[in-house]
Amino acid sequence: MKIYEMKVAPNPRRVRMFLAEKGILDQVEFVELNLQKGENLTPEFSAMNPMKKVPVLELDDGRHIAETMAICRYFEELHPEPALLGRDPFEKAQVEQWLRWIELYFFMPTGMCFQHSSGYFKDRMTPIAEWGAECRKQAEGFFRFLDRHLEGREFIVGDSFSAADINALCTIDFNKVNSLRIDPEQTHLKAWYDRISSRPSARA
Ligand SMILES: N[C@@H](CCC(=O)N[C@@H](CS)C(=O)NCC(=O)O)C(=O)O
Numbered sequence: 001m002k003i004y005e006m007k008v009a010p011n012p013r014r015v016r017m018f019l020a021e022k023g024i025l026d027q028v029e030f031v032e033l034n035l036q037k038g039e040n041l042t043p044e045f046s047a048m049n050p051m052k053k054v055p056v057l058e059l060d061d062g063r064h065i066a067e068t069m070a071i072c073r074y075f076e077e078l079h080p081e082p083a084l085l086g087r088d089p090f091e092k093a094q095v096e097q098w099l100r101w102i103e104l105y106f107f108m109p110t111g112m113c114f115q116h117s118s119g120y121f122k123d124r125m126t127p128i129a130e131w132g133a134e135c136r137k138q139a140e141g142f143f144r145f146l147d148r149h150l151e152g153r154e155f156i157v158g159d160s161f162s163a164a165d166i167n168a169l170c171t172i173d174f175n176k177v178n179s180l181r182i183d184p185e186q187t188h189l190k191a192w193y194d195r196i197s198s199r200p201s202a203r204a
Pocket residue numbers: 009010011012035040052053054055066067068069121124
């Protein structure tokens with residue numbers, strides 16, 4: 001199996017951390033693309049993922065799966081332990097709820113703030129600085145929301161580590177590109193961050 005990625009990009013990192021938690025990182029060969037040079041915009045890559053985004057998983061029989069959480073779901077089905085997408089119907093739904101909240105209200109504004117403030121992809125989109133600034137406010141708001149949620153909690157969902165922790169950590173770390181960091185007053189978020197970022201998978 002191969003995964004097409006760019007190692008410093010946040011979506012591929014989510015998959016790598018997920019695989020590391022499952023102990024199966026070495027079952028996959030990683031193929032590095034340079035996104036800024038547009039190596040994801042070629043006809044060959046579009047045939048794997050018409051959305052032209054990484055990560056993309058290539059199975060040994062040549063089939064492809066795009067989308068970070070679809071790839072994670074595939075590996076969760078193949079390797080159910082440790083469960084990272086919930087263990088019972090309620091917990092699975094809770095993890096899904098949090099994955100959607102993190103993706104829609106945290107990861108998306110984080111990415112939009114980066115793209116619209118930095119012009120990193122100005123060869124393929126029109127950056128709008130005001131939209132970048134608006135998205136920054138949304139991302140800042142989610143830091144505050146997470147801090148409140150994590151008071152008295154070890155993990156984002158229930159009493160075990162899940163993909164929600166992975167996705168929140170990767171989003172917080174990616175916010176370095178927006179110069180957005182955990183405020184020292186956000187002590188619950190900081191304590192959770194220190195615990196989660198010290199897991200070996202965070203360096204995968
Ligand atoms: N919804 C997709 C988003 C993938 C995505 O946006 N990947 C970024 C890298 S983190 C990318 O490939 N960007 C290249 C581009 O926009 O041209 C997922 O979850 O996998």
